[in-house]
Amino acid sequence: MIIVPGPSSKELGVKIAKILKVKVVPVDFKFFPDGESYIRFRGSIEDEDIVIVQTTTPPQDTRLIQLFLMTHNAMDLGAKSVTLVVPYLAYARQDKRFLPGEAVSIQAVGKLFRSLNVRKLITVNAHSPEMLKAMGIKTENLSAIHLLAEYFKKHGLIGAVSLAPGKKAMEMAIEAESVLRGGYYCIETHRDVATGKVKVETKGLTVRGRNVVIFDDIISTGGTMAESVRIVKQKGSRKVYVACVHPLLLGEAKKKILNSGAVKIVGTDTVPSTVSVVSVAPLIAGSLRRGV
Numbered sequence: 077m078i079i080v081p082g083p084s085s086k087e088l089g090v091k092i093a094k095i096l097k098v099k100v101v102p103v104d105f106k107f108f109p110d111g112e113s114y115i116r117f118r119g120s121i122e123d124e125d126i127v128i129v130q131t132t133t134p135p136q137d138t139r140l141i142q143l144f145l146m147t148h149n150a151m152d153l154g155a156k157s158v159t160l161v162v163p164y165l166a167y168a169r170q171d172k173r174f175l176p177g178e179a180v181s182i183q184a185v186g187k188l189f190r191s192l193n194v195r196k197l198i199t200v201n202a203h204s205p206e207m208l209k210a211m212g213i214k215t216e217n218l219s220a221i222h223l224l225a226e227y228f229k230k231h232g233l234i235g236a237v238s239l240a241p242g243k244k245a246m247e248m249a250i251e252a253e254s255v256l257r258g259g260y261y262c263i264e265t266h267r268d269v270a271t272g273k274v275k276v277e278t279k280g281l282t283v284r285g286r287n288v289v290i291f292d293d294i295i296s297t298g299g300t301m302a303e304s305v306r307i308v309k310q311k312g313s314r315k316v317y318v319a320c321v322h323p324l325l326l327g328e329a330k331k332k333i334l335n336s337g338a339v340k341i342v343g344t345d346t347v348p349s350t351v352s353v354v355s356v357a358p359l360i361a362g363s364l365r366r367g368v
Contacts, residue, residue: 077364078121082130082146084139085163088345089129091357092161096364101126105142113138115145122154127364132166133324133347140166140185147192157195161360163346164200164322169294171204186211198363200346200356201248201293201321216363220344220356221248221291224319225255227342227354228289233317236287237261241304248291252319256289263290263304284312294322295341298329302336309337317342323349 077098081089083105093100101119108114128146132139143160150158167181182204189197189211196214201221208215228236238260240249249260261281288308295301301318308316316338323343330351333341345352 078119078124078126080117080121080126080128080146080150082128082139083142084133084348085129085131085161087348088131088163088355088357088360089161091355092127092129092361092364095357095361103146113142113145115142115149117146117149117153120153121150123156125157125159126150126155127159127161129161129163129360131163131346131348133164133322134326136166144188144192147189147194151193158193159196159198159364160189160194161198161364163344163356163360164324165197165202168203168207171207182207183210186213189213198360200344200359203293218356218359218363219248219251220321220346220354220359221251221319222255223344223354223356223359224291224321224342225252225289228317228319229255233287233289234258236289236317237283237313239263239283239288239290239304239308241290241292241300245292248293252289252291258286263307281308281311283308285314287315287317288313289317289319290338292318292320294324295320295329295333295343296324297326298332301329301338302332305333305336305338315339319343322347323351325349325351 079089079093080101101117104116106114130143167185170181194213198216200218202217205217235258236256237258238249238252240246240262246262253260305316318338318341320343341351343351344354344356
């Protein structure tokens with residue numbers, strides 16, 4: 077096995093390789109004057125099982141093109157097989173037609189992966205796990221929630237309430253609660269597909285005098301999370317922490333959440349950021365070691 081760390085996941089790729097004690101083939105990359113991507117492998121990969129590590133964070137289109145170029149290059153240079161580790165999988169949120177005429181983006185991404193003869197795709201907390209089954213290739217969707225929960229446990233938050241912002245995140249709260257052991261609740265959120273506005277409901281939420289950790293898969297603009305923090309604070313919680321797997325934190329998102337009353341935001345390195353203090357390298361290395 078050889079690890080090829082892509083331009084957007086160089087540090088993560090090296091961490092995974094160190095855990096597995098396998099060779100790394102670095103990638104030279106640059107942009108031509110017209111904006112097109114250039115990719116070159118600095119090492120032989122012929123007759124080897126190649127693992128390309130490339131998260132597809134903003135700019136998503138550029139990261140995907142780099143990933144497609146690396147995958148094609150690996151096969152063209154004689155790799156025995158190519159496995160893709162895409163910690164944050166772009167376009168997974170558009171997994172169906174919410175409005176007539178919309179493109180189902182993740183289906184298009186899946187078809188491109190199939191056309192490149194990808195052996196397997198490994199991702200972390202995909203926004204639409206069910207959609208992965210329809211991509212037409214072997215996939216594995218890992219969860220980093222327990223890693224985030226362990227971080228808070230290590231920092232004295234055992235017994236904190238695990239909170240989910242929306243029913244879709246309930247499984248994450250249940251997974252976190254198995255580590256923190258403080259119970260779990262769900263804040264119901266309803267998003268208008270046309271306007272994007274979110275309505276929040278808090279039936280049965282009891283957090284007075286308790287520490288709370290709100291878990292989510294993605295924080296993008298931070299609006300929903302900031303509103304969730306405000307509501308939990310209004311309910312009399314002691315301290316509120318925010319945890320997410322993919323901290324995109326676009327624009328003023330981080331400031332918005334902290335200003336709403338959160339003590340701290342903790343994310344993983346699926347998306348490199350100032351809050352990415354938990355590494356998913358052991359999680360991914362475990363999957364690659366199993367080779368399922």
